Amino acid sequence: MSKLLRKPNRVETSPGVNLVHEVTSENSPLEYVALKVVDLAPGASYRENLGKAECCIVALTGKINVTDNVETFENIGTRESVFEKKPTDSVYVSNDRTFAVEAVTAARVILCYSPSEKQLPTRLIKAEDNSIEQRGKYNNKRLVHNILADSNPSANSLLVVEVFTESGNWSSYPPHKHDQDNLPHESFLEETYYHEMNPKQGFVFQRVYTDDRSLDETMAVENGDVVLVPAGYHPVAVPDGYESYYLNIMAGPTRIWKFHNEPAHEWILER
Numbered sequence: 001m002s003k004l005l006r007k008p009n010r011v012e013t014s015p016g017v018n019l020v021h022e023v024t025s026e027n028s029p030l031e032y033v034a035l036k037v038v039d040l041a042p043g044a045s046y047r048e049n050l051g052k053a054e055c056c057i058v059a060l061t062g063k064i065n066v067t068d069n070v071e072t073f074e075n076i077g078t079r080e081s082v083f084e085k086k087p088t089d090s091v092y093v094s095n096d097r098t099f100a101v102e103a104v105t106a107a108r109v110i111l112c113y114s115p116s117e118k119q120l121p122t123r124l125i126k127a128e129d130n131s132i133e134q135r136g137k138y139n140n141k142r143l144v145h146n147i148l149a150d151s152n153p154s155a156n157s158l159l160v161v162e163v164f165t166e167s168g169n170w171s172s173y174p175p176h177k178h179d180q181d182n183l184p185h186e187s188f189l190e191e192t193y194y195h196e197m198n199p200k201q202g203f204v205f206q207r208v209y210t211d212d213r214s215l216d217e218t219m220a221v222e223n224g225d226v227v228l229v230p231a232g233y234h235p236v237a238v239p240d241g242y243e244s245y246y247l248n249i250m251a252g253p254t255r256i257w258k259f260h261n262e263p264a265h266e267w268i269l270e271r
């Protein structure tokens with residue numbers, strides 16, 4: 001199996017708390033992006049001391065309470081399934097803070113991390129604060145919810161976005177990359193994809209490849225899988241009959257999403 005494809009692996013870490021994914025700088029090629037996917041039974045709590053990392057806690061599904069021991073945000077989260085296609089609530093917590101997430105209903109949360117030194121205020125990012133974009137034409141149409149875009153100064157490094165791609169469509173397409181620290185032309189951002197499909201037995205294809213093809217992996221991605229993008233282009237293709245959802249986390253030395261389209265396929269944007 002590709003080193004870039006991670007399958008869900010549920011581990012009960014305390015009563016009612018299941019760690020489904022854990023991507024760290026120790027177990028992955030990524031330096032700037034880390035993540036956890038955590039399932040919580042109603043009433044169960046997950047607590048963490050962040051150290052030198054910032055964290056965006058996304059209430060993927062279900063309702064949760066989140067506290068950083070100073071502020072508490074109650075009953076946040078807006079949906080039972082990501083395929084309701086409504087934005088959700090998230091909480092940004094800065095480095096050197098402790099947070100706790102308690103499930104009000106059965107919940108799945110995604111914890112998005114990046115190394116961080118400079119403390120920023122804790123922030124509730126409400127569903128209605130997400131900017132919503134319809135991107136693309138023809139079979140390249142997709143719906144985007146920006147949770148933490150580069151225009152939102154709440155974080156030091158983290159960028160977080162949700163993308164819905166209809167049956168038969170392509171997204172993160174035409175292929176683009178952001179693996180050179182060469183502003184204003186391109187920024188260096190690592191990226192992760194947490195994928196879901198509707199219905200659940202669906203799959204998508206994702207290719208991750210560099211110009212020189214020293215990295216060139218094409219993966220069959222299933223519901224709940226995570227794909228790592230340390231570098232390169234990273235398009236997603238969705239088969240007929242299935243809808244795709246993914247949550248992207250990006251981070252790098254500069255908090256700007258400046259991507260470079262693969263020139264051979266850029267004509268697709270001109271149609």
Ligand SMILES: O=C(O)C[C@@H](O)[C@H](O)C(=O)CO
Nearest residue numbers: 135142161163171172173248
């Ligand atoms: O527009 C899309 O299809 C989503 C992608 O831009 C995705 O968020 C990504 O690849 C970011 O680099």
